[in-house]
Amino acid sequence: MVRVKAPTLRANTKDELVKQLEELKTELSTLQVQKVTGGATNKLSKIKDVRKSIARCHTIHRQKQRENLRKFYLKKKYMPLDLRPKKTRAIRRALTKNEAGRKTLKQRKKDTHFSQRVYALKA
Numbered sequence: 001m002v003r004v005k006a007p008t009l010r011a012n013t014k015d016e017l018v019k020q021l022e023e024l025k026t027e028l029s030t031l032q033v034q035k036v037t038g039g040a041t042n043k044l045s046k047i048k049d050v051r052k053s054i055a056r057c058h059t060i061h062r063q064k065q066r067e068n069l070r071k072f073y074l075k076k077k078y079m080p081l082d083l084r085p086k087k088t089r090a091i092r093r094a095l096t097k098n099e100a101g102r103k104t105l106k107q108r109k110k111d112t113h114f115s116q117r118v119y120a121l122k123a
Helices: 006-011 014-037 041-072 089-093 097-101 105-113
Strands: none
Touching: 006 041, 014 041
16 A cells, blocks of 8 residues: 555544554565565555554544544533643632622622712823
8 A cells, every 4th residue: 555644534524534543454464474474675665655644644534633623612511620621720820800700799899889089180
């Protein structure tokens, strides 16, 4: 088989990806058998390409899987930890805008009863 390209893999469906992965794995096993039995050198150099193609298939499969999971959990209350944005520990623990803007009952009363005075100044 020829080396597979990522954009062509992304266009495939899940079933096509799995099928291609199986083909690549069987090809790899035949190449490894030929290596042991003393096959041609051009076959031995092909092993690397097939292994890389298998890795590409796995990567694209995983990316599609995660993309579908993100769509599934988009409107949910909770999301799995590995799908949440990483950021930094400090940012994740910081107060949200809503929490930071909240005021206590005492502070709200103080603001309403003693609002800031407006003065008219001559220019």
